[in-house]
Amino acid sequence: MVSEESERLQALRQEVRTWLRENLPEGWGTPAYVPPPRGTAEGQAAGKEWSKKLYDAGYTGFTVPKEYGGIERPREEQAVIREEMARTGTPPGAATLGYLAVAALMRYGTEEQKKRWIPKIMTNEECWCECFSEPNAGSDLANIQKTGVRDGDEWVVNGQSVWTSSSKFADWGIVPVRTDVNAPRHRNLSFFVFDCTTPGFSVKPLRQMTGDAEFSETFFDDVRIPHGNMIGAEGQGWYVAMTVLEAERGGGMRIGEAAAGITVTTLGGVDNFVELAKNTKRRDMVAWDDPLFRQRIAQFAIENEAIRASTQRMRVKAMKGQLTGHEQSITSTYRREKNQRQANMVAEMIGASIQYMRGDPRALDDGSWTYTFLRSRGNTIETGTTEINRGIIAERLLGLPRTRM
Amino acid sequence: MAIEFGLNEEQEMLKTMARDFLANECPMSRVRELMEDETGFSADLWKKMAEVGWLGLVLPEEYGGAGMNFRDLTILLDEMGRQVFPSPFISTLLYVGMPILAFGTDEQKNDILPKICSGEAVCTMAALEDDGDWWADSIKVRADRRGDNYVINGTKLFVPDAKSADYMLIAARTKRTEDPEEGITLFLLDTREVWGMLATPLKTMDETRKLYEVTFMNVPIPEKNILGELHQGWPIMKYIELHTTAALCAEMVGAGERAFEMTVEYLKERVAFGVVIGSFQALQHRAADLAIGLEYSRSLMEWAAENIKEGHPDTATSVAMAKSFCGDTCKKVVAEGIQMHGGIGFTWDHDMHLYFKRVWVDDNAFGDSIYQRELVAKALDEIHQLSGYGRWRRMPGVTGAVGQGMM
Numbered sequence: 001m002v003s004e005e006s007e008r009l010q011a012l013r014q015e016v017r018t019w020l021r022e023n024l025p026e027g028w029g030t031p032a033y034v035p036p037p038r039g040t041a042e043g044q045a046a047g048k049e050w051s052k053k054l055y056d057a058g059y060t061g062f063t064v065p066k067e068y069g070g071i072e073r074p075r076e077e078q079a080v081i082r083e084e085m086a087r088t089g090t091p092p093g094a095a096t097l098g099y100l101a102v103a104a105l106m107r108y109g110t111e112e113q114k115k116r117w118i119p120k121i122m123t124n125e126e127c128w129c130e131c132f133s134e135p136n137a138g139s140d141l142a143n144i145q146k147t148g149v150r151d152g153d154e155w156v157v158n159g160q161s162v163w164t165s166s167s168k169f170a171d172w173g174i175v176p177v178r179t180d181v182n183a184p185r186h187r188n189l190s191f192f193v194f195d196c197t198t199p200g201f202s203v204k205p206l207r208q209m210t211g212d213a214e215f216s217e218t219f220f221d222d223v224r225i226p227h228g229n230m231i232g233a234e235g236q237g238w239y240v241a242m243t244v245l246e247a248e249r250g251g252g253m254r255i256g257e258a259a260a261g262i263t264v265t266t267l268g269g270v271d272n273f274v275e276l277a278k279n280t281k282r283r284d285m286v287a288w289d290d291p292l293f294r295q296r297i298a299q300f301a302i303e304n305e306a307i308r309a310s311t312q313r314m315r316v317k318a319m320k321g322q323l324t325g326h327e328q329s330i331t332s333t334y335r336r337e338k339n340q341r342q343a344n345m346v347a348e349m350i351g352a353s354i355q356y357m358r359g360d361p362r363a364l365d366d367g368s369w370t371y372t373f374l375r376s377r378g379n380t381i382e383t384g385t386t387e388i389n390r391g392i393i394a395e396r397l398l399g400l401p402r403t404r405m
Numbered sequence: 406m407a408i409e410f411g412l413n414e415e416q417e418m419l420k421t422m423a424r425d426f427l428a429n430e431c432p433m434s435r436v437r438e439l440m441e442d443e444t445g446f447s448a449d450l451w452k453k454m455a456e457v458g459w460l461g462l463v464l465p466e467e468y469g470g471a472g473m474n475f476r477d478l479t480i481l482l483d484e485m486g487r488q489v490f491p492s493p494f495i496s497t498l499l500y501v502g503m504p505i506l507a508f509g510t511d512e513q514k515n516d517i518l519p520k521i522c523s524g525e526a527v528c529t530m531a532a533l534e535d536d537g538d539w540w541a542d543s544i545k546v547r548a549d550r551r552g553d554n555y556v557i558n559g560t561k562l563f564v565p566d567a568k569s570a571d572y573m574l575i576a577a578r579t580k581r582t583e584d585p586e587e588g589i590t591l592f593l594l595d596t597r598e599v600w601g602m603l604a605t606p607l608k609t610m611d612e613t614r615k616l617y618e619v620t621f622m623n624v625p626i627p628e629k630n631i632l633g634e635l636h637q638g639w640p641i642m643k644y645i646e647l648h649t650t651a652a653l654c655a656e657m658v659g660a661g662e663r664a665f666e667m668t669v670e671y672l673k674e675r676v677a678f679g680v681v682i683g684s685f686q687a688l689q690h691r692a693a694d695l696a697i698g699l700e701y702s703r704s705l706m707e708w709a710a711e712n713i714k715e716g717h718p719d720t721a722t723s724v725a726m727a728k729s730f731c732g733d734t735c736k737k738v739v740a741e742g743i744q745m746h747g748g749i750g751f752t753w754d755h756d757m758h759l760y761f762k763r764v765w766v767d768d769n770a771f772g773d774s775i776y777q778r779e780l781v782a783k784a785l786d787e788i789h790q791l792s793g794y795g796r797w798r799r800m801p802g803v804t805g806a807v808g809q810g811m812m
Contacts, residue, residue: 274789288786291779298781302726306701309708313410320411330697393696394689398669401684 009080016084019057024088034358034366044127044169051124059085061122064102069119079315097166098128101174103247104191108232108240117172117193129170129196130248131161131218132241138163138381139388141176141245142185142238146220148177148192155179155192155230157223163382167203167216170196174244175220176237189237193229200224210374211357246325248383249332270301273346276369280349287349296345303338307331326396329389336379337386343369343376410707416480419473423484426457431490433756439491440612446493446527446569454492455524464502468514469522475648479655479710486659489759491613493527493566495656499649500565501528501574505593508633508641513593517572529570531561531619532642539646539771541639542585546621548577548592553628555579555592557621567604567617571597575621580636589638593630600624611762646771651713651724653767654706654731660767661702661735664742664760665695671746688745695741698734705730722784729777732768739764 027033036043054060055071062078064070073081098121105114120126137143146159157177167173172193179190194201200223205213232240277288277297287293310331317323346369347354358367380386394400412420430453431439439445454460463478464470478498485494502521505513520526536543546559557577567573573594580588596602601622609616633641669692672683682688709727712720739761743750750757768774 270785271789274785278789294782295775295778298778298785299729301781301785302705302730302778303701305708305723305726306705306730309410309704310701313704313707316411327700330700333693334697334701387690390690390693391686393693394683398692398696400669400672400689400692401681403684403686403689 009076012077013080013084016059016081019059020084020088020090023053023057024090028088034368041169044166048124048127054090055123064106064118064122068114069122071122075315075319097130097170098122098124098126100130100244100247101128101172101193104174104231104240104244107243108191108236113193113229113231126171127166127169129164129167129173129218130244131164131167131173131175131220132244133163134160135162139385141241142189144176144178144189146175146177147181148179148190148225150179150227151224153227154224155190155227157192157194157220157225159220161218161220162206162215164203164216164218165214167196167218168205172196173201173218174231176241179234179237183235186238187235189241190234191231191237191240192225193231194223194225198223198225209377210371245384246328249328249389270297270304273297273300273342276346277349280351282349282351293345293349300338300342300345303334307335307338324396326392329392329397332383333386333389333393339379340376343373347373410704410711412480416477419477420480420484422457423481424487426453427484427488427490431488433488436489436491436613436759443606443615444566444568445491445613445615446566450492451527452524454494455522459494460497460524461502461518461522463498464506464518464522468518470518475651475714476707476710479652479706482652482655483659486656486661486763487663489613489660489756489763491615493529493569495649495652496529496565496570497521497527499652500530500645501572501593503648504574504591504632504641504645507644510629512629513632517593520571526571527566527569528572528574529564529566530574530576530645531564531567532574532576533561533563535560535562537563539642540585541589541642544576544578544585544589546575546577548575548579548590548626550579551625554625555590555628555631557592557594557624557626559621561619561621562607562616564604564617564619566615567596567619568606568615571595573619574632575626576638576642586639588636589642590635591632591638591641592626593632594624594626595630609766611759611766613759613763614766647721647724648713650728650771651706651709653770654702654709654724654727657731657735657764657767658699658702658706660760660763661731661738662699664735664739664757664764665699667757668692668695668738668742668745675747682745691741691745695734695738698737702727702731702734719784722781725777725780725784728772729774729781732764732774732777735764736768736774 025033036046051060058071058073059081061069061071062073066072102118102121105118109117117126121128132141134143134145136145144159146157146161148155148157150156155177157175159177161175164173173196174191174193176189176191178188180188182188200221202219202221204217204219206215206217207213208215274288274297277293278286280287282290288297314323314327314331317327350364350369353362353364354370354373356363356367357370360367363370391403395402430450439447451460458471459481461468461470462473462481463475464472466472482495485492498521502518505517509517517526517528521528531546532539532544534543534545546557546561548555548557555577557575559577561575564573573596575592575594576589577592578588579590582588594602601624603620603622604617605620607616607618632638669683672688672692673681675682683692705723705727709720709723711717712723717723739757742757743761746755746757749755772780
């Protein structure tokens with residue numbers, strides 16, 4: 001079942017390769033390259049510029065119809081572009097969270113809503129944030145406490161979110177709100193798009209264990225949202241939110257696209273590990289000569305290959321309509337845990353040096369290994385804990401009964 | 406080159422046919438009968454396998470084969486693994502049939518291959534010795550020239566199906582040099598008319614696969630029975646190693662998937678504390694981990710088989726990756742299979758131990774997960790030096806299993 005790639009696709013592959021070589025930041029792909037810190041204005045601007053470059057080159061926005069600003073391409077062309085981008089560990093764009101709104105809008109939005117918001121997500125002119133998690137509603141998202149009360153043509157929203165990404169720079173946000181306090185679970189939420197400049201909406205940076213503030217806490221204090229901004233019907237918010245989460249867990253529509261955030265660190269690493277191991281002495285032994293580390297590094301190469309092969313397999317299954325959509329929980333769980341295991345290995349390998357943070361002159365590769373090590377703790381929590389994903393695999397893919405709590 | 410996974414129409418048919426055939430001709434009750442049998446070989450079953458074209462599946466039509474490819478073969482092995490199928494299929498086709506096709510003289514091909522396809526010839530290989538390793542310097546059994554013949558002396562171990570085999574490929578040392586890979590010669594022995602060969606059954610764990618000790622006492626073999634060149638048997642053994650390793654991956658994945666299906670079925674029906682045990686999170690999450698492992702095992706196994714079929718330059722590495730991963734995963738699947746079944750899973754009468762034993766034996770053959778991972782590490786080292794650190798990702802030339810895997 002091997003087919004020689006057609007001339008058209010080969011030409012496209014060459015084009016993308018050349019484009020990436022010319023457009024990726026200098027030093028990209030080596031530990032020497034230090035990305036602008038996440039969550040800063042500088043990082044945001046760089047990401048926005050990069051996203052726009054990709055869009056202008058025609059390398060993103062495949063899943064959206066042309067009328068909404070998308071770039072329609074045949075699947076095999078998308079595959080080539082994504083492969084080439086993944087090969088270089090192409091950096092993520094700042095406004096990638098817009099794709100979450102797109103997922104909700106494409107499925108539940110009215111024609112007017114789609115036309116109003118999607119095109120500017122595609123061009124990255126407007127940035128979005130996602131106000132989902134609350135202090136008491138993380139994995140148990142249905143426990144959202146934010147309330148919305150109808151007042152004429154508006155809804156008045158009160159409550160708090162945590163772990164809101166990109167909110168400092170967002171123009172728009174998406175938020176599920178409890179609009180019917182008496183309705184049963186899963187029937188009591190409605191889903192809104194809101195303007196982040198609305199009075200009563202405020203943002204407080206949430207400092208994470210890396211020291212950065214990539215996320216925020218956001219507060220809704222009598223925030224008035226027009227009824228026309230409701231996505232889907234009243235009481236349908238849980239299902240709209242689920243669509244967003246499916247997209248976020250690396251659904252079929254964006255393999256290798258918005259997942260780039262993790263792709264950078266997961267797929268880019270093995271040759272870097274070999275280099276690092278060859279330059280790391282543990283007592284009188286070079287780490288690369290130590291079977292304990294050789295075995296672990298080789299295992300990561302195997303796992304990367306496994307993920308790549310499985311992604312291809314799923315792509316074929318998707319084309320035949322044989323995917324349920326829940327398969328993404330397999331990839332999501334495995335990839336995130338692997339990222340964490342990789343970071344652990346590096347920390348164990350380089351010993352005391354792992355203590356140096358960015359900015360210390362003794363830090364290896366400007367502290368990027370330490371940063372990745374600390375940041376990876378969040379990988380298995382964000383976008384739904386890996387435990388939630390294991391539950392999805394068990395229930396939805398294996399058909400096991402609902403968990404006994 | 407873009408590889409597409411999934412099965413084409415012909416392959417779907419092969420799969421369905423294989424599953425039906427095995428269910429009808431060799432249900433688990435028959436597997437158990439063959440386990441009890443001294444040779445574990447059924448001439449009747451073998452004849453039926455010949456009739457449906459399995460024995461010459463990858464041999465050319467001119468010898469009576471079906472002319473299919475290696476990927477097709479793994480579909481069959483996958484199904485055989487699901488059924489812990491006892492038969493000299495791997496011994497005959499992978500140890501002897503395919504190497505004869507690749508390295509044999511016209512005379513050898515014309516003599517043996519039609520007999521394999523028709524089911525007349527059961528074959529096997531005597532390679533391993535007392536350390537059980539498929540390594541060049543482990544081969545000590547000697548073949549010495551005497552007139553126009555060679556005579557073989559020494560003892561081989563772990564020889565599958567030795568009592569049912571009509572032909573046996575023997576790896577013997579014909580020359581001792583500093584390089585252990587030099588001086589190995591492969592001889593094809595017709596066991597039906599031989600004196601001085603004694604096959605004694607070994608008492609081993611996986612009774613669905615019969616293994617023997619084979620002792621040769623001045624066994625004469627004519628020079629024309631050498632496969633390939635004198636002293637140059639090792640590259641042929643590497644060929645056999647590569648293909649059989651990939652074949653075992655398919656068998657392990659089949660066995661692992663079936664064992665897992667049985668386990669999930671059990672989780673759905675076994676009741677404890679008033680509920681089915683599959684509703685316990687402690688079991689659900691472990692089952693999810695096995696499902697994850699099997700997804701990646703199958704992906705790597707199919708990818709390796711496609712690489713072999715296409716003769717891809719990175720084939721050896723992708724086979725090592727698959728063997729390492731499939732071994733690790735499937736060993737875990739069968740161990741958890743027993744654990745999740747509880748007491749019943751530990752009994753002789755339950756089939757889970759058959760899967761457990763088959764998978765562990767397969768993992769061990771041709772180097773276990775740890776050994777395979779070291780092969781991958783060596784490949785990584787080569788790539789690292791070849792590409793030049795920090796530049797490889799910009800190099801359009803870095804392709805193939807490892808290069809792409811590292812992306």
